[in-house]
Amino acid sequence: xxxxxxxxxxxxxxxxxxxxxxxxxxxxxxxxxxxxxxxxxxxxxxxxxxxxxxxxxxxxxxxxxxxxxxxxxxxxxxxxxxxxxxxxxxxxxxxxxxxxxxxxxxxxxxxxxxxxxxxxxxxxxxxxxxxxxxxxxxxxxxxxxxxxxxxxxxxxxxxxxxxxxxxxxxxxxxxxxxxxxxxxxxxxxxxxxxxxxxxxxxxxxxxxxxxxxxxxxxxxxxxxxxxxxxxxxxxxxxxxxxxxxxxxxxxxxxxxxxxxxxxxxxxxxxxxxxxxxxxxxxxxxxxxxxxxxxxxxxxxxxxxxxxxxxxxxxxxxxxxxxxxxxxxxxxxxxxxxxxxxxxxxxxxxxxxxxxxxxxxxxxx
Numbered sequence: 001x002x003x004x005x006x007x008x009x010x011x012x013x014x015x016x017x018x019x020x021x022x023x024x025x026x027x028x029x030x031x032x033x034x035x036x037x038x039x040x041x042x043x044x045x046x047x048x049x050x051x052x053x054x055x056x057x058x059x060x061x062x063x064x065x066x067x068x069x070x071x072x073x074x075x076x077x078x079x080x081x082x083x084x085x086x087x088x089x090x091x092x093x094x095x096x097x098x099x100x101x102x103x104x105x106x107x108x109x110x111x112x113x114x115x116x117x118x119x120x121x122x123x124x125x126x127x128x129x130x131x132x133x134x135x136x137x138x139x140x141x142x143x144x145x146x147x148x149x150x151x152x153x154x155x156x157x158x159x160x161x162x163x164x165x166x167x168x169x170x171x172x173x174x175x176x177x178x179x180x181x182x183x184x185x186x187x188x189x190x191x192x193x194x195x196x197x198x199x200x201x202x203x204x205x206x207x208x209x210x211x212x213x214x215x216x217x218x219x220x221x222x223x224x225x226x227x228x229x230x231x232x233x234x235x236x237x238x239x240x241x242x243x244x245x246x247x248x249x250x251x252x253x254x255x256x257x258x259x260x261x262x263x264x265x266x267x268x269x270x271x272x273x274x275x276x277x278x279x280x281x282x283x284x285x286x287x288x289x290x291x292x293x294x295x296x297x298x299x300x301x302x303x304x305x306x307x308x309x310x311x312x313x314x315x316x317x318x319x320x321x322x323x324x325x326x327x328x329x330x331x332x333x334x335x336x337x338x339x340x341x342x343x344x345x346x347x348x349x350x351x352x353x354x355x356x357x358x359x360x361x362x363x364x
Contacts, residue, residue, distance in 0.1 A: 001027075001359060004086055007034045007095040008054040008078065009071075012118065013042040014173055014253070014277060016095060020048040022171070022352035028359075031089075033082055035059045038067070039228070039250040043175065053085075054078045075099050079106035086111065091359045094140075100132035104139050112362035116144040120153045120274055123204050134158055141362055144355075146170040146275040147296030153274075166358055170275040171351040172283040172342035176256050192243075193221040193325050196263035196287075199278040201229040201248065206269035206292065211236055212314035213269075213321065217243040221325055226251060226259065260285035264331060265324055270294045271311055283342040288334035290320050303345070304337030 003023060007016050013034075020030045024047030031049045036059035052059075055078065058070035075098060086092050086108035093114040097103040100122075107113060115137070122129050137143055137160050144166050145151040151167050154160040195218075197210060207225065214223055226247045237246055251259065260266070266282040266289050273295040282289055289306035291297040300306045307324065309316040324331060344350070 001091070001356070001363070002029045002089050003031075003091045003093060003359065004089040005030060005032045005048075005093050005095065006082065007032070008075075008082075009096060009098045010034045010037045010042075010054075010059075011096045012277065013037050014176070014281075015118075015170070017043045017046070018171055018173060018175055018348050019351070019355070020050075021046040021175070022348035023355065024048045025349070026352045026356050028352075028356060033085070040252050043253070046175075053082065071098070076102065076106065079103065083108050090363060093355075093359075097136060100136050101128055104132075104136055107139055112141045112359075113139065114142045114144065114358070114362070115140040116146075117150060117154060118146070118275065120145070120150055120158070123272065124202070140164070142166055142358055144168050144358070147299050149296040149299065150274045166354075168351060168354045168358070169346055170277075170280050171348040172280045172346045173277070174284045174342060174348065176253055176281060177284050191222075191262075193219075193264045194262050195221055195223045195321060195325070196259070196266045197223065197225045197227075197269075198251075198259070198266065198281070199227045199276075201225070201227050201231060201233060203231055204271045206271050206312070207233070207236060209271075209312055209314050209317060210267060210269045211240055211244070213317035214241070214244065215318065216241050218318070218321055218325060221264075221321075224259075224263070256281065257285070260287055263287055265290060265321070267317075267321070268292065268297065269311075269317060270297065273297050280342075280346065283338045283346060286335045286339040286342070288324060288331045288338065290317070290324060292317075300341075303341040305334055305341050307334075 005020050016032055020032050023030045033051050033053055035054040036052045038059055055071050055074050058067045058074055061067040061070055091112050092108050095116050121133055142164055143160055145154055146169055151165050154165050155162045223244045228250045229248045266287045268291040270292050271294055291306050291308055292311040293308045294311045298308050301308050307320055309320045
């Protein structure tokens with residue numbers, strides 16, 4: 001079976017790599033069509049081919065403004081070039097589409113098309129982008145949601161035919177784990193307890209709620225806020241106490257093992273979520289999670305790896321933080337559950353097998 005996985009803007013290189021590698025292990029001939037990732041190195045292909053054929057000028061631009069301008073200019077020619085190349089594929093599986101209002105007529109023809117709805121609708125949309133996303137769903141033979149919540153939104157809110165919606169989980173990023181982690185957070189004696197807030201910093205991810213919950217501190221613990229900011233954080237920084245550390249930058253994969261090993265707890269105070277790469281990184285490293293009840297996040301709680309608090313409720317978040325930081329035995333139990341989930345339901349082997357079954361159904 002020949003499959004093209006397509007992520008023109010390289011929005012999710014870890015996901016693309018993990019999916020393509022897992023599909024290759026299932027015997028699929030996979031080519032990833034994407035662009036150069038502008039912020040750091042990406043893993044070498046493992047059993048699949050990678051073509052960085054999109055946005056070859058834009059991906060080398062240093063200025064974000066110039067990058068956006070060049071990307072807009074290159075988009076249509078690059079999509080048309082890819083449409084010609086897609087003739088060699090039996091299945092075309094898009095991960096993201098960058099310019100939804102243009103992309104429909106540019107899609108490949110004559111072969112099954114699959115789209116993974118990482119975000120059911122854009123969270124920070126440009127004018128007309130949400131309407132264009134709704135129209136795009138009609139052009140795909142299958143749409144993958146990562147959760148039951150996402151599937152319900154696709155069918156109930158957006159009117160996508162339920163027969164074309166398929167729930168396939170997001171996998172845990174086990175390729176990031178250099179050594180198999182121990183279930184217990186054994187490093188508590190190496191310094192103060194650490195609560196980790198990790199990933200791109202955006203308004204919907206609720207950092208303000210977390211800082212409200214943190215107040216002037218929590219029993220000697222430290223809060224580490226690590227990731228590239230896509231919003232102005234100056235006001236949040238100004239009111240944060242000394243126990244809060246900000247490290248606003250892109251963090252390379254090589255740094256993740258030490259970072260997650262140091263955290264006793266990973267917190268996701270999101271206001272909305274279909275899935276979260278941070279969550280599935282934490283699972284791979286066996287870190288206990290405290291998550292809001294937004295979107296699909298509560299579905300993970302059934303594994304025992306996470307506790308849930310009400311979205312936008314800093315007092316309940318603070319109580320959850322205090323309870324887990326004071327209970328090492330519970331964190332150890334949650335850590336073991338996280339590792340079990342990463343190796344079971346959320347393993348890439350399981351994800352790839354379900355994805356191949358979908359491809360085979362479409363080909364039939």
